[in-house]
Amino acid sequence: MRTRDEKKVKAIRDAVIELSQADGFTNLTTAKVAKKAGVSPATIYWYYTDKTDLLSRLYEAVKNELHSGLTAEIKKSGTDLTAQLIAMLTFTIIQAKKFPKESHFVSALWTNQELLDEQARKFGEQETASLLILYKKIQADSDFIDAPQAVLSAFCSVPSLLLQTVDDANEEEINQTIQLVVKTLKK
CATH class of the missing domain: 1.10.10.60 (Homeodomain-like)
Known part of the structure; x- marks a missing residue:
């Protein structure tokens, strides 16, 4: 074989x-x-069986690679929920800067879900365990707005989108974007 x-x-x-x-x-x-x-x-x-299988399996693999280490970063930030949120957003930015093509690939496929098979679409809907826990904590915390997971996920993707749309985003703009997301999610 x-x-x-x-x-x-x-x-x-x-x-x-x-x-x-x-x-x-x-x-x-x-x-x-x-x-x-x-x-x-x-x-x-x-x-891979066909183009859909190729894109779907690569989407899953690359998304996993981009999220590798996220749990450790959230844990390192301590127990403060705002600090955990900032740690997650910062990690996402670091990964998007470190792996821009891969980050863009995952985002582009997620916005063109018709190219993915059902398994990959379900995979994309499921966040990593550490993100799910963080989103649940945010949803349960009275200091944060009451929003569904999909809305939280969409707002948390804004810093990465900034990097994909603004070629020369500087640290100040990135930090402002992170702070804007945090302010938007807090009451």
């Missing part, structure tokens, strides 16, 4: 992210991905 070649999987992943950003998802073909990744088209089909 053929074993999984992680170098090829990474090359495919990187090619998909780069090509989708340069050409969009509509123009993304397995032939282009294979050429960019330096693999045969058959190799792509060894790992």
Whole structure:
């Protein structure tokens, strides 16, 4: 049986992210991905059944990578809910700055959910455990507005969106955006 070649999987992943950003998802073909990744088209089909499966599995993997370490950052901030919220927002910004293409890839697919299969859509609706806990704490705390998880999630995505839309956002603008999100969520 053929074993999984992680170098090829990474090359495919990187090619998909780069090509989708340069050409969009509509123009993304397995032939282009294979050429960019330096693999045969058959190799792509060894790992993924079709374009939807390819985008869906990569969306899940990249989203997991971007959230890796989030729980530790929230815990490091202590027990103050505002400090935890700021730690989460700051972590998200750091990840988006460190992995801009990956961050954009996840956001772009989330806003084009028709490209994802049902499993990936459900995966996207589920936040990591630490985010869910944080959102539940915010919802239960009388110092914060009473808002559904989807609204909290949308507001918390604003700092990352700033980085995706403003190429040269500086630290002051990023910090102002974080503070604006916090002020918006607090009563």
